[in-house]
Amino acid sequence: MxxxxxFVGIDVAKAKFDVALLSAEGKYRSKVFPNTPAGHRQLLDWLNKYEAQEAHLCMETTGAYGRNLARFLAQQQLLVSVVNPAQIHAFGKTELTRAKTDKADARLIARYCQMHRPAPWVPPAEEIITLQALVQRLEDLLALQTMESNRLESAEGPARKSVEAVLEFIQQQIQMVRLQIEIHIDKHPDLKNQQELLSSIPGIGDNTAATLLAFLSPLDRFHSAKQVVAYAGLNPRIRESGQWAGKTPIAKAGNALLRKALYLPAVVxxxxxxxIAAFCDRLLTRGKRPMQVVVAAMRRLLHMAFGVLKSGKPFDPNFGLA
Structure with a gap:
């Protein structure tokens, strides 16, 4: 290994996944499997049939659709990588790829894997999987609450009562999920200790700490704070050509929940x-726009979060100011 x-490329959809096996001779074998536990086992049998147990498998991060398949492959002690779809898309552009089918995408992923040899995917621990599910559910409920609150502004008569009833129910669910997150973290000493480390940073509360723990774990896959920033999509995207220099937005090719979770804490x-206050004052003095300053504060918060988790020591403002 x-x-x-x-090399095996896997293009995952809701109901199925396409697989492309790229042999040492440069020939492909393709197959489609149902995206079910039975289909996962069929893939394993298919790999065994072509003596591909030592293959390097690669798939895109497709959220819930590919999560169970990635876990199954890792449990079978297979070498599997899970990569950002933006990387595959950029690789396809270098090949001037024109075809856009599931079969072609699987072959593209296999070629990407052959050329770039992405790092193995490390499945999160069970307590992290549960925490991720709870944090994601809380985010969904908060989004529903926002939508219903917007509808309440224009609702009248019986419709208004219906919206108010839905809002009351959503609020109850939000409180329940937040309590479940709190209980879950309290049940696991390592998570509790890490939450306390993160909460020692001014601006980061328990809710933000839970999101950071859910999506930064396992922390060992990051070798530097710079990698964490890129994972969150907060790294700047430089736009320069000759003497021209455009605006520098953030990449946004990362975990959107992390970016969203860090916005208000950065403002605080x-x-x-x-x-961070001294850091932001320096940026404003240099003429940076207010939103640029907030994004820079989000990056600095991530640096601090990575630092306290790696060191196992709470935040020390005197050390930072020195």
Whole structure:
């Protein structure tokens, strides 16, 4: 498994997934499987049939659709990588790819895997999987609450009562899920300790800490704070050509929940975190726009979160200011 010569690309959809096996001779074998536990086992039998147990498998991060398949493959001790779809898309552009079918996408992923040899995917622990599900559910409920609150502004008569009833139910569910998150973290000493480390950073509360723990774990896959920032999609996207220099937006090719979770804490940290407050003042003095300053504060918060989790020590403002 150190030097695989067979590469397998997997394009996952809701009901099925397409598989392309790229042999050492450069030939493809393709197959479609149902995206079910039975289909996952069929894939394993198919790999065994072509003696591809030592192959390097690669798939895109497709949320819930590919999560169970990735876990199944990792449990079988297979070498599997889960990569950002933006990387595959960019790779396809370098090949001037014109075909856009599930079969063609699976073959593209196999070629990407052969050329770039992405890092193995490490499945999160069971307590992290549960935490991720709870945090995601809380985010869904908050989005529903926002939508219903917007509808309440224009609702009249019986319709208004219906919206109010739905809002009351959603609020109850939000409180229940938040309690479940709190109980779940309290039940696991490592998570509780990490939450306390994160909450020692001014601007980061328990809710933000739960989101960070859910989506940064396992932390060992990140070797630097810079990688964490890129994973969250907060790294700047430089746009320069010759003497022209455009605006520098953030990449946004990362975990959107992390970016969303850090926005309000960054606004709070600008006022109450001495290191970030001083940092933001310097940026404003240099003429940076307010939103640029907030995004920079979000990045700095991630740096601090990575630092306290890696060191196992709570936030020390005196150390940072020094």
């Amino acid at each position: 150190t030097h695989p010569i067979i 940290a600008k006022q109450h975190n001495p290191i």
